[in-house]
Amino acid sequence: MAIKLEAEQIEQLKNQLEEANRNSHFVIISAVSKKEHSGVNMVTDWNNFLNMKSTNGDNFDFHVIRDILPITTNLVYWAVAQQNLHAVTAQGDQDDQAVDDLEFYTNKVMEENKVRA
Numbered sequence: 001m002a003i004k005l006e007a008e009q010i011e012q013l014k015n016q017l018e019e020a021n022r023n024s025h026f027v028i029i030s031a032v033s034k035k036e037h038s039g040v041n042m043v044t045d046w047n048n049f050l051n052m053k054s055t056n057g058d059n060f061d062f063h064v065i066r067d068i069l070p071i072t073t074n075l076v077y078w079a080v081a082q083q084n085l086h087a088v089t090a091q092g093d094q095d096d097q098a099v100d101d102l103e104f105y106t107n108k109v110m111e112e113n114k115v116r117a
Contacts, residue, residue, distance in 0.1 A: 002097045003080050003105075013076045020045070021071060028066040028115050034059055041065060041117065043078055043109050066113045074112055078105040 005013070017026075024047040031052070032039035044052070053062045069075060081101040088095040107117040 003077055003084070003101055005077070005080065010073055010076050013079065014071050014073075017071045017075060017079060024048070025067070026069040026071075026075065027064050028069065028110065028113055030061075030063045030065050031056075032061045032063075034061060041110060041115060043069070043075075043106055065115050069109070069113060072109075072112060074105060074108040078102070078109050081105045 024045040026043065026045050027049055028041060028043055029049050029052075030039055030041050049062065049064065052060075056062075081098070081104070085095070085098040085102050088098045110117040
């Protein structure tokens with residue numbers, strides 16, 4: 001994986017995630033297409049879950065699988081991967097490594113929370 005963090009960075013990011021967690025806690029959700037009946041599990045925060053549910057509720061069924069995730073090293077890496085992918089796509093670029101990193105760390109968070117990826 002392309003993301004390399006030092007122990008000090010991980011601790012700083014954990015503190016930032018704990019602060020963010022107070023405003024909108026992290027969850028694992030399921031989004032199932034009403035049309036195709038296929039779905040995906042993803043990590044997000046509560047506010048984003050509510051936003052997705054209100055804007056895409058006609059096309060998808062959304063459910064919380066795990067509520068209030070612990071702030072772990074894997075969640076830190078997931079957050080960095082998420083941020084990296086958003087930065088790349090905001091520039092209009094496509095970065096397969098950023099996509100791979102997000103998938104890898106999403107699966108790690110799922111695994112530690114006992115959710116099938």
